[in-house]
Amino acid sequence: MFALSILANPSPASFSHAMADAAHRVLSDRGYRIAFHDLYAEGFDPVQRTGESGNNRSDDALIERHCAELASADLILIFHPNWWGQPPAIMKGWIDRVFRLDTAYGYPPGVSYQGVPVGLLKARHALVFNTSNTPAQREAEAFGDPLEAIWKRCVFGLCGVDSVIRRMVGPVSGSEERQRAQWLAQVAEDVAAVA
Template sequence: MQILVVLGHPGRESFNRAIAQRVLATLHDAGHRTIWHDLYAEGFDPALPPAELGKDAPLPEEVEGHCRDLAAADGIIVIHPNWWGQPPAIVKGWIDRTFRQGTAYRYLPGDAGDGVPVGLLRAGTAVVLNTSDTPEARELSVFGDPLETLWRKCIFEFCGVRRFFRRMFGVVVTSAPEQRAVWLAEVEEIIRYYFPKESGAC
C-alpha cells in the first residue's frame, strides 16, 4: 500500500515529530510505501489565493503535487497538535488547498453545489494522531472534542474515506519520558492494526 503521512507541527523536537518518526518506521517495517510531507519543513503556504478557487483553476506545482499525492494514497495518516480545538493553520490551509473538488470529491451532474457530493479519495483508511495539553475529561465535557467531528465527518466521510480512527495523546506538556514511550508503543500498535504488514514483507 501507498500511505500518505502528513505532519503539521513547527517544533523539530516535538512529540508530534516523534510520533511521525514512529509511524514512518512502522509503515516501512510493514512493507508499505510512504509519501511524506512535513508541512512546516516544506514551508507550505496555507493561504488559499483567489486564483485557486475554481474547480479547474491552474495550480502551483507544489499544490498540484500535494493533490496528486492525496489522490494516489491508499491510506492517509495526519499528525498534528490540538490548538484551540483546531488543527494548526498550516494543516487547515493544506486541507483548503488540496482537498479540492475534482480531487477529493465531486458533485453529480445537475448539482449546482448545494447537494451531497460523491467522495473521490481512493484511501480506504485514515488515521489522525493528535496531541493535547488539556485533560481528556475536560476536553470532552467542556469543548466536546471538535477535532473528532472535523476529521471524521467534515473531511474524510465527505471525501469517501469510510474507515477512520483518531487518537488524542495527552497531557503532553507534563508527560515523563516513560509515558511518552508508552504512547509511542501505542502509536506502533495502531499503525500495525490499521495498516497490516504487506504479504512478502520481511
C-alpha cells in the same frame, strides 16, 4: 501500497514528529512507499486564493504534487497538535488547498454545488494523531471533541474515507518518558491495525 503522511507542528522536536516516526517505521516494515510532508519545514503556503468552485487546479507545483499524492494514497496519516480545538492554521490551509474539488470530492453529473457531493479518495483508512496539553476529562467536559467531527465527518467522511482512527494523546507537556513510550506504542499499534 502507498501512504501519505502530513505533519503540522513548527517544532522539529515535537511529539507530533515522534509519533510520525513511530508510524513510518511500521509502514516501512510493511513495505509501504511513504510520501511525508512536514508542512512547516516545507514552507507550505496555506492561503487559498480562489473560491471553492475555482479550486480545482493550481499553478503551484507543490500543491499539484500534494493533490496527486492524496488522490493515489491507500492510507492517509495526519499528525498535529490541538490548538483551540482545531488543527494549526497551516493544516487548515492544506485541507483548503489539497482536499479540493475533483480531487477529494466531486458532484455527480447534473448535480449543482448545492447538492450532495461524493467522495473521490481512494484511501479506505485515515489515521489522525493529535497532541494536547489539556487533561482528557477537562477537554471532554469543557470543549467536547471538535477535532473528531472535523476529521471524521467534515473532511474524510465527505471525501469517501469511511474508516478514520483518531487518537489524542496528552497532556504532553510535563509527561514522563514512560508515558511517551506508551503513546508511541499505541500509535504503532493503530497503524499496524490498518496497514
